[in-house]
Amino acid sequence: MSEATIVLEIQRYxxxxxxxxxxxxxxxxxxxxxxxxxxxxxxxERLDGTLSYRWACRMxxxxxxGMTVDGEPVLTCAQRLAGLGAGSTIRVEALRGFxxxxxxxxxxxxxxxxxxxxxxxxVREEERPLESGEHLQTPAQLADYKxxxxxxxxxxxxxxxxxxxxxxxxxGPAAIALAQRYNLDSRDQGADARMEELSRHEGIWACTFVxxxxxxxxxxxxxxxxIQRYKLAAAADWFQSVLLPWTKREKSERRVEAAR
Amino acid sequence: MSGEAVERARWYRRRMPIxxxxxxxxxxxxxxxxxTSLAVAYATVLVLVEVALLDRGAEAHRRFVAxxxxxxxxxxxxxxxxxxxxxxxTWLNLAPKxxxxxxxxxxVPNGAILAAHYLGWIAASALVLGLLARS
Numbered sequence: 001m002s003e004a005t006i007v008l009e010i011q012r013y014x015x016x017x018x019x020x021x022x023x024x025x026x027x028x029x030x031x032x033x034x035x036x037x038x039x040x041x042x043x044x045e046r047l048d049g050t051l052s053y054r055w056a057c058r059m060x061x062x063x064x065x066g067m068t069v070d071g072e073p074v075l076t077c078a079q080r081l082a083g084l085g086a087g088s089t090i091r092v093e094a095l096r097g098f099x100x101x102x103x104x105x106x107x108x109x110x111x112x113x114x115x116x117x118x119x120x121x122x123v124r125e126e127e128r129p130l131e132s133g134e135h136l137q138t139p140a141q142l143a144d145y146k147x148x149x150x151x152x153x154x155x156x157x158x159x160x161x162x163x164x165x166x167x168x169x170x171x172g173p174a175a176i177a178l179a180q181r182y183n184l185d186s187r188d189q190g191a192d193a194r195m196e197e198l199s200r201h202e203g204i205w206a207c208t209f210v211x212x213x214x215x216x217x218x219x220x221x222x223x224x225x226x227i228q229r230y231k232l233a234a235a236a237d238w239f240q241s242v243l244l245p246w247t248k249r250e251k252s253e254r255r256v257e258a259a260r
Numbered sequence: 261m262s263g264e265a266v267e268r269a270r271w272y273r274r275r276m277p278i279x280x281x282x283x284x285x286x287x288x289x290x291x292x293x294x295x296t297s298l299a300v301a302y303a304t305v306l307v308l309v310e311v312a313l314l315d316r317g318a319e320a321h322r323r324f325v326a327x328x329x330x331x332x333x334x335x336x337x338x339x340x341x342x343x344x345x346x347x348x349x350t351w352l353n354l355a356p357k358x359x360x361x362x363x364x365x366x367x368v369p370n371g372a373i374l375a376a377h378y379l380g381w382i383a384a385s386a387l388v389l390g391l392l393a394r395s
Contacts, residue, residue, distance in 0.1 A: 015270035071283065099271035107271060140365060162287065165276050209354060210290045228358030 004030040004086035008039050010051065011093035013100050021093070021100065024048075030086055037065050037076040040092065040104075053104035060218060063154030067104050068093045073159035075218050095159040111155060114171050117197050118179035123190025141186040148181030148226060150219040157213035157223050163206055170206040171198065173213035173223030180226040183233075191233075199234040207231075289350070296347035299340050352377045 005027045013021040026047050028039045037055055044051045055065040058077045065076045069092050076092070084090065098106035128135070157173035158164050164172050179198060183191040198204050207227045214224040240247060281287040313320045327333060355377045356370035 013272050015272070021272060096274060099268075099273050101271050107268075162276070162280060165280075208290075208294065209357075210287070211354075211357075212284075212286055215286065222357070225357045228354075229360060232358060 006030045006039075006081065006084055006087065007089040008043060009089055009091045010040075010043070010104070011091070012051075012103050013094070014050075014102060023091075025089075030081060030084060030088075032082045034081045035077050036067075036069055036074075036079040036081065036090065036092065039081060039090075040076060051104075052102045061152060063152035066095050066154045066156050066159070068096055068159065073156040073216050075154060075156070078218060095155060097159045097161070097165045098155070108155060110168070111153075111158060111172065111175065115153070115175045115178065118171065118175050118194055119190050119197075120175075120178045120182060122182060122185065122188050123193060124187075125189045135187040137186055144186075145181045145184035147221055148177050148184070151177055151181070151217075151221050151223075152219055154218065156216045156218065157221075160212035160216040162210060162212075163208060167202070167206050169202040171203050173207075173227065174221075176204060176207075176230060177221055177223035177226040180230060183230075195234060195237055198230060199237070204230045204234060293347060293350045296343045296350075299343040300347060302340065303344060348381065352381065 008026045008028050009023050010026065011021045012018070012024050026043045028042045028047075031038070035058075037058065040051070040053055040055075044053075053065070053067070055077065056062040057064075060075055060078045063075070066073060067076050068074075069076065069079055070090055073095055081090075092104065094100045094104045094106050098108060098110075101107050151174055153174060155174065157177075161170075161173055164170050176198060179194045182188045183194060204227050207224075209224060209228060211224045214222045217223065281291045310321070310324060313324045328337070353374070356373045359373055361368040361373060
């Protein structure tokens with residue numbers, strides 16, 4: 001008996017010969033244990049070696065195999081074929097919202113630039129000497145930021161966010177969630193510096209709370225919630241600077257002193 | 261143009277269609293929530309107009325109230341009330357996402373934040389209805 005198959009429609013884009021993407025159909029085996037990524041690997045190995053796409057870990061950790069499958073941004077290594085009937089068709093295209101370099105490969109440099117601007121690392125006003133020991137943290141303090149630390153930079157949230165696609169200057173969900181990850185860390189002292197970057201219009205205020213970033217996140221991070229919480233913090237910060245300007249000045253002077 | 265710039269110029273950039281939001285139910289819900297904020301603006305202007313007319317005297321205000329009582333206006337405002345309710349409910353339901361409230365070391369659950377918002381809304385509505393009943 002011949003093996004059941006499905007049709008994989010893949011959006012191809014070869015800039016040397018095409019001005020816009022075209023759909024190509026490939027017949028691949030329907031194996032219950034396969035993910036969409038396995039089907040793509042089958043195409044690459046057996047049917048068309050020129051197909052270009054990114055992948056690495058195959059277990060939802062590296063975040064590199066994000067693509068649009070049947071209109072939804074997903075990690076292809078976590079999207080099962082099981083449940084499809086023989087002869088079904090699935091459509092795979094590059095992550096929407098990013099320039100397509102070739103086939104399913106997109107350019108993510110815009111995100112990397114924005115991520116760097118929000119300082120996604122522990123910022124200290126003054127480093128403690130090693131001999132003073134580790135920075136201790138309670139389980140409750142860890143719980144404050146842990147969900148945001150699960151972000152794997154897969155960019156599904158950017159692809160699902162219509163605001164990022166309409167306003168390319170928008171810093172975007174993952175970068176803001178990661179800024180919040182460090183803001184909420186009891187060891188970090190960089191919240192003010194990040195606030196300067198994120199309280200601009202292209203930062204948190206461009207977000208109109210569509211909420212799809214949270215829906216599509218494969219790691220259960222809630223970027224939409226992070227952005228709304230950030231808005232409240234930014235509003236409180238503004239009120240503080242208007243009503244109690246001397247407290248803001250003292251804080252800023254301490255930071256400048258520490259930076260010397 | 262540098263070699264990289266030439267390469268980048270060849271990358272494909274998909275245009276966002278004007279009706280992008282029709283493709284998904286959640287996007288339609290979002291656009292509906294945003295558009296219904298126009299009803300909030302309308303209701304606010306209506307109240308401001310009424311206050312301004314009060315300043316012009318009892319006759320001007322009486323004419324305005326009579327206009328509001330005409331059947332087409334009542335029907336229009338009934339429709340608007342439904343739209344306002346939709347906006348209010350969808351807006352209030354988002355509140356727990358934006359707020360993290362702590363009581364001591366414990367985080368207040370989302371359900372309690374939501375309930376507090378609904379109770380506040382009901383209390384404010386009851387206050388307005390009470391004032392209307394007295395007038």
